[in-house]
Amino acid sequence: MDKRWSAHEATPLIGQHTKPRPGEGQVSPMKCSYLPRATRTRVKAFEGDLTMEYIYSADTHPFPETRHRLRDAIMWAGAIFQSRMFTVDGGDALIAPPKPLRLVKFVGDALARFMSPEARKRRKEVDGVLQEIVKREFGDRVEDMYEVQGLAVTPEKQGRGYATALMRTVLDKSDAEGKDSWVITGRSHMFYATLGYAIVGTGQTGGENPMWPHGPVDWIVMHRPAGRVSSS
Incomplete structure (x- = not known):
């Protein structure tokens, strides 16, 4: 399991449904120029989410948000290089792969060491x-499964189906390869249930x-067999 410390998706993925404006809502590969957004x-997507706040709020060392954003940008740059990261509306919604390049992961982990002792604890x-949980439920077969991670949608555009569109990108690939997928979530388990997760x-x-x-702080691990039909 990739020991990423951040929570894996934004909590309020389901909200008031609004129709996207013309030209919005198309999934495309992430670009480096989109990384600041x-x-x-x-x-913004994780503000008030306890799964994120549990660690973030303990990081009392200087410039915590800047360090966290820099770490994300470095990790995601490697995913962009591998063509494994996707977005909607140029960074307003995104999904990232769980396993970064080895060198990129090393740099990201080095930045994480600047966190306060309580945050590292x-x-x-x-x-x-x-x-x-993952070892108990999946054992060694987890290495041949897709992990969903890094799903987030800016609050201004939640409820437009962007999270679902990004998830389809991952699930279409996992289904085509006949591989199960899994996700760690907090209060968003109902969203993932609509996509076939239990x-x-x-x-x-x-x-x-x-x-x-x-x-x-509650953590939930969910599993989706390959080819499971969603309810949406």
Whole structure:
């Protein structure tokens, strides 16, 4: 399992449905010129999401948002080079692959070391909980499955079907290759259920941390067999 510390999708993926304007809503490969907007999208999409706040709020070292956005940009640049990252409306919605190039991952992990000790502690806690669930539910076969990760839509354009369109890009490929897929989520499990995912494991973090005032943070692992028909 790729030990990415961030949450894997934006919580409010389902909202008031509005029709996209002409020319909007088309999935296309991500470009480096879109990265500034894409990193802003990621920040805005996760505002108030406890799965993200659990780690972000503990990073009290200088310039946390700048460091996090820089880390995302570096990781995603590698995915763009591999033609493995997609967007809608030039960075207003995005989905990224879970396994970056080795060198890019090394640089990204090096930036993560600038996080505060408490943030690194929480990251380790989250990784441990999620790895235990994934190992228990999938075992070694996880290496031959697609992991959905990095799905985010800017709040101004949520509810227009952008997340679903991006997910179709991944699911069409996984179905064509006959591979199952899985995702780690928080409160967005209902969105993934419409695409054929089912909950296979749950976990919590933060419940015993006296420095975290919001109670336990729920994590949900979901699985979708190849070829599962969605309900949307």
